[in-house]
Amino acid sequence: MRNIVILGASGSIGLQTIDVIRKHKDKFKLLGLAVKENISLLQDVIEEFKPPYISIYNKSVKLPNFSYSPKIYYGREGLEILASLSGAELIVMAISGIEAIYPTQKAILNNKKIALATKEVIVTAGKFIKEWLKNTKSEIIPVDSEHSAIFQLIKNKNHIENIILTASGGPFFKKAKKDIENAKIEDVLKHPRWKMGKKTTIDSANMVNKALEIVEAHYLFNVPYENIKVVIHPQSIVHGIIEFLDGSMMAYLSPPDMRFAIQYALFYPEGPIYKWEKLNLKNLTLEFYSVDDEKFPIINYLYNVVKKGDIYPAILAISDEIFVSYFIDGKIKFYQIVPLIMELMERWKGKNEIENIEELFNLIEWVKKESENLIKTYSS
């Protein structure tokens, strides 16, 4: 039995991980789960699996009645305790946002295997994560579908030149620029292929998600930015492609269902055998397009700004989290998110590299303050 802890258990990835565990009750045991506040949503799941450890970030949440006595923890400390439980073999990191840095650090330093969905963590702290990993037995198995695809393709291969990440194009791929300008939250949340949490769905609609994934791939696979390409693939069947030095390619195909990547990570290094849904190759249409840089400027902007230093992807991830929440609260329009992120990066006049984790935490504070100032100038 492999003991699993899920951080972010009530979200899209968390619930799909529970689905995978449910299919393999003889192989996996749910040791612990963490949520921010939606614990009542998981009452049935908790009764089904009876995890001995539960963590709730928000201390003021009312606890449901449990038929047994789990140990309950709260706040950042709770996340850190669950990430380093002595019996835990795999931590599924599925929290939306950079708060996940803290339990990720704990999990690594406690030699845990991590199934990593939270790309924001690796985008902001990738450099430190690689440092922390060096002297431990910890290992990161990507859950993001594109990165899981590349991870699976890249094993035991050499002479690779490029890796190619696919992007569905989101709800505005075939829409005019003015539709993006007039977009309401309902339009933004209508993702054509994937059912994801709010933040990632919003990030997909303006392709900030793909910008984050380029950085994620850079850190996970040690590939220079210029060798990470993006191609629009509206069917979301091909998730990742590797291109060899001779120009030939190898691709990973599966239906657009995150449970493939989650199951792979849970079983790793053994291969999973359970079929969720098989691709039907008959009548399969696979289309590929270039990214429209005018409609989605963040990708090109990222390729340019990372040449200056690794502080910029961190500013991207931190500020995006803030501006997306402003958008959800109705304080800014959808089309303003990307220009605001770019403006914030332009405002950064400090050094271009982050030297240590304290500098990263100071940067988070700077971004929070400066975003508020920036918003004031936008709304006045």
Ligand SMILES: NC(=O)c1ccc[n+]([C@@H]2O[C@H](COP(=O)([O-])OP(=O)(O)OC[C@H]3O[C@@H](n4cnc5c(N)ncnc54)[C@H](OP(=O)(O)O)[C@@H]3O)[C@@H](O)[C@H]2O)c1
């Ligand atoms: N969904 C996908 O298909 C997909 C694909 C690839 C990668 N990802 C990545 O996976 C991560 C999660 O995405 P999602 O779509 O599953 O998000 P989601 O549906 O919004 O769920 C987020 C989860 O994180 C929890 N959470 C948030 N802040 C927390 C905190 N401070 N402490 C403890 N738990 C906290 C939430 O708890 P509450 O419910 O209590 O708020 C919820 O369980 C994101 O980084 C995303 O980019 C997602």
